[in-house]
Amino acid sequence: MESSRLKISVIIKLEPDFSEGNVSYNSDGTLNRAETKSILGPHSAVASMAALHAKVMHGADVSVGTMGPPIAEQALQQSQLLCDADELHLYSDRIFAGADTLATAEVLRTGIDKMHDGEKSDIVFSGHRASDGETGQTGPQTAWKLGYPFFGNVIDFSVDVENRLARVTRLVPIQGLYDVIEEIEAPLPIFITIHPSYKPTFTTVSQRLSFFKCQKEARDRAALYKNYLKTFTAQTLGVDPKLVGLPGSPTIVYRVEKIPRAKTSRMAEIIEGSNQDQIRAVAKKITDMIKVKEI
């Protein structure tokens, strides 16, 4: 029955590529945004993988949305490559600029309502946090605006589509102790932020076959991602201008402090010579170091 098909939505973010060799800083230590390449954020990638998991297990419809400048469609493309999305949403308007997490959540909430031809999403996934903002607020606030029960730090989930029930496994950090694993059952719809340690597993032949099929479809789709892309402005999205962008952002940034650069404790040394000699020299270095530590 088509109407019982799961509807999965994912919210993602285009972030600076902090991987080695790609990131560039200004002389004052702040990020040089012009020089640094932007990519799909690593946490958004994990959320996209969770959506693919749901698609493989239950044959879900997947929509992905993001708020950002026009270039953010690259992140949508990268996400589609991971989750074989059926629909991509870009919410892009100058008046969205300067948004804090709450104003962003307002845009995303409105966007999610427009996904799946306006039908309600069963599960919304978001990343744990963004690698540039690091607040981890946008997900929960969007959940709150949607009125969906929220589950953070999720490391695994399963869905009983027929009975419209989800079972999620999440890490609950308790200060000073190890993380506790909590398993919760909840009726759909729900909002999930995925923990970075999440790794989808496919344990039957059919799941693997379906996984590869989706991956292949995703490659084909992402090559023509524009066919799946819908771009919304504030007007076409129908958001209240007072709730988005700078006017919709109650957050006041009082001060930004630079994280002091850690003192370099690593020293690289290149050992020359033939293989045997090199290994001997490296081994000696290591044993010397251990000796020093022991003293």
Added chain:
Amino acid sequence: MEKFDVAIVGGGSAGLAALKQLSNLGKQAVLLESGKAIGSKSISGGILYSKKPKHGRAYNVEDVYGQEFVTEAPLERSITKYILHATSNEKVFSIDLSSAHSYQTNFAYSVLMNKLNTWFAKQAGESAEKYGGGIIPGVHVQSIEWNNGATIVETNELERFQVKAIIAADGVNSEIAELTGARQKFVPEELYQGAKVIIKLPEQIMEQRFNISENDGAAHLFSGDIAQRHIGGGFLYTNRDTISLGGVYHYDSLLEKVVEPYELINKLILNPMVREFVKDEVPQKEEIDKTLPKEEQLRIRFAVSKLIRTWQDLRQSYYSTSGTEDLIKSGKYKTREEIVARLDMIRKDLSSKYRTRFITDYVELEYSAKLVPDGKRCRMKKPNHKNVLFVGDAAGRGIFVGPRIEGINVGIDDAVRAANAISRSLDRNNFDYEYLGGFYAHSVDESPYTRDMKQIDKDYLKIFLNATKDIPKDIIGSRYSMIFKLMSSETFRGLAVGFANILGYDRLLPILESEETYSKVPIELAEKLGKRLTSDYRPSIPSIAERVSKLKYDDDTVSHIKVNKPTSEFMKKMVLLCPTKCYSIEDNQVVLQHEGCIECGTCAPETQWRHPRGEKGISYQYG
């Protein structure tokens, strides 16, 4: 438990052909491959043949994948020259065997297995999908169980599932054969050990050097002193812009006179003819001045590496028609002259700024090794067990008759026969031993390849003898002159071959495959008739450690090999015979370090040998 019609174990060229053929027949099949990706564990010499035997039918690669195979598959070069060289020190005597090579041959292409199997997998996978099947890499089959008429496949990675029939295409070290008890492990007398290196050489330099046209290629075989008195020989095949160079030696002759497999390759590389074949212009970095500041040293190191890489890539494109076209099409360069100018500029930069020297040497890309079944000795008489059908190397099927070496095409022929047999069983829902296995065994028995593994083909022999007719018979030795005389006469040849075939290969092989044939006679030929060749550079041959360090592994934490008796004589020989030196001796006991293992199976006769778990172990880039 999930149910599927057919499981194919192993994603080499035979397993993939089985999957494609089953899909061609509209049947559902799932192929399980233990490597991270299809092709990552496949290697071959390698030449892929398509044959047109006079008697019987061979199922060829194009029968499975369609005629587009020839135009679309990533084939290297069409091998049109086939030359055997007898070597002794600097002397080489050559015999053109191109006519024997083209005997009953539609085409023969040099291939690199990783690329080719990836293409096969794309075709087979897409077809299989239509019938609810497909390819699953990264899965290692652990056991097969028969329970109340159900056949259950168990893997390290997935839940158990049920099938109606299985095709075992898991190679020469077939675990399925061992698990099911379908056959004993192969013993050294039944095997060859092959080792190979891939050498880089720009396209047009290759074409000029080997005197071949743009799409054609050459195969050169070597026997004589390069064999170091072992039974077997060396080979050199031209690929598009690489060379496959290696040796294949009978395993028991290696056990008798133990030698490191890479030493045999090294000996071959040092032969003056081979040295001249593989040589190229190679940049050699100059030592960086140690008195410079550390940062400056690093900067120079990176700058030199980058320039060299650019120079190599550009040169590779420059010496290739399509490469040059692509460069000009991309708009980066307008003419060939511009590319030359840029190449010169980088070269000048490298030599003047960084004192890089350009020397004559050769460049190795990948080292590999595998065991090869000698079909004459070890083909399974009944390549079936219950509802499991064995194909290709797993069934011990490879053709080694004098200079004729075939394997990939044999595996494909088996695979088609197995797929056809299973399709017939699926149609009737009859998987009885006779209806399925008996039918398949009979079909394999009718294969022209099986005939070639059993007896001498007198027409092939005639062509071979014709090619060697100018050789003075006294050199060939008293042992063979009688045979040669008989065989050279039209009337006697039929009788002689008939008589030889009555004797059977079993009794003929010790005469045909001997040190005399592979070493002594060629050395004498080279000494007496050979041309003296020279090569005035010394190739810098990488050590085995350097060769292994270039390979890509995903090491498992546990070893997939367990040594049975660390003090046995056989295991002590592994210290030298293991192609990647995984064995060493400590306190008179043989110790294994599995991390460098390339899964050839050389040590399998006296170890508990398994393939690594899914995704683990070696991943070849060329194969």
